[in-house]
Amino acid sequence: MLLGGIEPDQPLAAVVPLDTDAPDRIEAISRLWGGLQAPPPPADLRVTLQRRQRLRHMLRAFDGRACRATYREIAEVMFGVSRVASDSWKTSALRDSTIRLVRDGLAMVDGGYRDLLRRRRRR
Structure with a gap:
């Protein structure tokens, strides 16, 4: 404040x-x-380059879903139309990845971003 x-x-x-x-x-x-x-x-380097990239993908997927895009539309934007069209959508690994990205993006927006500020502790 x-x-x-x-x-x-x-x-x-x-x-x-x-x-x-x-x-x-x-x-x-x-x-x-x-x-x-x-x-x-x-x-x-607590947040690795790969982790930062996934965080960006999560927020992009969440934004797409918030704008009422379908999972398939989100996947086409993120992974490319040709990659999405190459497999059956219902059994596609890209479909599962897109759903996880949207789910994890929602969790991030719903307060999960605070975990980025927490210090990693030894268990």
Whole structure:
């Protein structure tokens, strides 16, 4: 939450609730501070290139579904018309992938994005 009337040169404070997510919040604040002081931020490859690409696909699939596109239409845009047409749609692996992308995109939009901010912990 940003406070009104704060000038850019004024110091800010962060309030961290001391609950089970406190370590994640503190780490996020630390990364923000580091990024503000010495950009670019450290190359924490916690989110790999492959994972970032899948996140983009999930959000694109979700957007397509939110605009009332069918799973097949979404798959044609994401994978190409010729790849979708090459298999029977009902048994296609692309159909299953598209459905998973839409499902996971919905979960991401419905609050799952917060998991990206959480620190990985050893089990």
